[in-house]
Amino acid sequence: MQKTEGEESKAENEEVKQxxxxxxxGVKMKVEISIVYEMEIVRSFIEVNDADHSVPFPLPNVSxxxxxxxxxxxxxxxxxxxxxxxxxxxxxxxxxxxxxxNMKTLLDFIATAxxxxxxxxxxxxxxxxFNIVNDFTPEEEAEIRKTNEWVFQDLDED
Amino acid sequence: xSSEKNCVSKLEMQKDxxxxxxxxxxxxxxxxxxECLSPLDLFRVAQVCTSLRHKTRSDALWEKIxxxxxxxxxxxxxxxxxxxxxTKIANTQSILLLQQNQSGSCGSFSGVWPFxxxxxxxxxxxDLITLFKNCSKMALYVCLESGRFWFPVQVYKTANLFCYDAxxxxxxxxxxxxxxxxxxxxxxxxxxxQWGRLRLSTIETSPREFxxxxxxxxxxxxxxxxxxxxxxxxxxxxxxxAVIGHLETCDQDVNHCRCQYSDKLVVEFKQYQSASRNxxxxxxRNRYEERVSLLRWFGGIRKLDKExxxxxxxxxxxxx
Numbered sequence: 001m002q003k004t005e006g007e008e009s010k011a012e013n014e015e016v017k018q019x020x021x022x023x024x025x026g027v028k029m030k031v032e033i034s035i036v037y038e039m040e041i042v043r044s045f046i047e048v049n050d051a052d053h054s055v056p057f058p059l060p061n062v063s064x065x066x067x068x069x070x071x072x073x074x075x076x077x078x079x080x081x082x083x084x085x086x087x088x089x090x091x092x093x094x095x096x097x098x099x100x101x102n103m104k105t106l107l108d109f110i111a112t113a114x115x116x117x118x119x120x121x122x123x124x125x126x127x128x129x130f131n132i133v134n135d136f137t138p139e140e141e142a143e144i145r146k147t148n149e150w151v152f153q154d155l156d157e158d
Numbered sequence: 159x160s161s162e163k164n165c166v167s168k169l170e171m172q173k174d175x176x177x178x179x180x181x182x183x184x185x186x187x188x189x190x191x192x193e194c195l196s197p198l199d200l201f202r203v204a205q206v207c208t209s210l211r212h213k214t215r216s217d218a219l220w221e222k223i224x225x226x227x228x229x230x231x232x233x234x235x236x237x238x239x240x241x242x243x244x245t246k247i248a249n250t251q252s253i254l255l256l257q258q259n260q261s262g263s264c265g266s267f268s269g270v271w272p273f274x275x276x277x278x279x280x281x282x283x284x285d286l287i288t289l290f291k292n293c294s295k296m297a298l299y300v301c302l303e304s305g306r307f308w309f310p311v312q313v314y315k316t317a318n319l320f321c322y323d324a325x326x327x328x329x330x331x332x333x334x335x336x337x338x339x340x341x342x343x344x345x346x347x348x349x350x351x352q353w354g355r356l357r358l359s360t361i362e363t364s365p366r367e368f369x370x371x372x373x374x375x376x377x378x379x380x381x382x383x384x385x386x387x388x389x390x391x392x393x394x395x396x397x398x399x400a401v402i403g404h405l406e407t408c409d410q411d412v413n414h415c416r417c418q419y420s421d422k423l424v425v426e427f428k429q430y431q432s433a434s435r436n437x438x439x440x441x442x443r444n445r446y447e448e449r450v451s452l453l454r455w456f457g458g459i460r461k462l463d464k465e466x467x468x469x470x471x472x473x474x475x476x477x478x
Contacts, residue, residue, distance in 0.1 A: 092180070099187045107190060115194030123205045130180040132207050144211065147289070148201050 022056035027064035035074045040102035061100045066093045078109045181209050220295035228302055233358045236309040239278040240298055244290040279308040303330050313337055314355045316474050319429040320398040323365040340394055365394035368447050369458030378418035379404045382468050386457025395457045399471045400425045
């Protein structure tokens with residue numbers, strides 16, 4: 001992957017077609033067109049307009065760090081091992097970005113990874129992970145715990 | 159990471175690192191995650207907040223889960239009966255009326271409302287009434303997994319190669335079923351039944367009715383069939399595996415065999431020893447219920463044309 005900063009743009013590599021993307025933190029990144037094509041939001045734009053690829057396509061909702069991770073994931077054909085190095089925040093950022101960029105394969109992949117992470121975790125862990133505040137009234141909380149007891153009364157403890 | 163990248167100040171990075179609340183995502187993104195979770199995890203996620211409780215109880219989510227595990231056994235009939243039970247319960251104003259019975263089952267297997275009008279039974283449901291009303295698919299899953307919902311299926315009898323109609327209840331701990339028979343006031347007949355011994359009823363005819371088939375005139379030697387048979391006139395029929403055989407007068411040479419055109423139909427049961435008088439029965443091709451001996455009443459015939467059905471019987475025969 002090549003990156004350029006403003007005027008210091010290197011000569012364009014003619015062999016691999018690239019598209020310049022501008023991330024939310026102002027970094028211009030040249031990305032191979034095969035990877036860009038997975039981003040529906042960019043693809044639809046460049047296909048329709050047959051645009052000048054040297055003009056950076058703005059991605060106001062994706063940071064350069066997140067875009068780096070996404071590009072590496074796509075290049076590595078969604079390698080589980082690579083993704084295991086992600087922090088929880090990185091996972092969430094990639095999920096949000098995949099949603100924004102409309103990358104279906106990535107979205108499925110990352111959703112599965114997050115589901116695996118949540119497997120058998122405590123309610124408190126899930127709350128922290130998603131930044132969710134417990135909005136149950138004590139009564140509701142007791143009710144839902146009771147429901148789960150009914151559900152699991154014949155099941156083993158997990 | 160490139161050197162240019164490092165130029166971005168720490169402050170900017172910080173600013174960029176938004177606090178994501180997953181609930182801000184579109185529903186379908188969150189659904190992608192929820193669809194990957196097991197039922198146990200979904201129940202746990204439901205305890206996180208009201209919004210997730212609502213999302214983890216969606217019918218679409220549970221329909222998929224039910225189809226995956228129960229689709230093979232839960233037929234339209236069972237599903238309709240489930241709806242009938244839960245609608246009736248949800249519409250019953252007085253909880254007291256439902257609670258009259260201490261077990262919370264409201265009734266017994268003797269067949270009084272609300273539970274055994276058809277061929278299914280719902281027990282210990284009092285605590286789940288709210289779920290019936292608000293999230294019926296999840297409630298169905300809970301009732302199947304916890305064995306509260308007794309639903310109709312057919313059970314293979316391996317030793318004699320036949321299937322009987324029953325209602326079964328699942329035990330998640332042992333991953334097996336117990337069965338009650340429609341005869342004798344739904345008495346318990348079997349426990350520890352494995353998944354492989356159950357199948358969805360193949361036809362809609364009740365086990366007490368003669369099955370009218372349109373294959374009778376086409377049946378020829380070698381055809382694999384299931385035939386209704388019962389021991390007593392008042393009993394329900396079971397479905398027995400059998401093969402159409404040749405008449406005694408036939409030399410079994412394909413060039414001469416006219417058995418297909420005879421009014422007589424030879425039915426052979428390979429599960430019986432060759433010396434047994436039950437091994438072979440000669441029936442009228444155009445007939446209604448037929449009693450061939452003291453304890454053998456024959457009903458309708460279903461020709462097996464699905465490869466997997468024949469394979470199942472072949473496997474059961476080999477495993478005896």
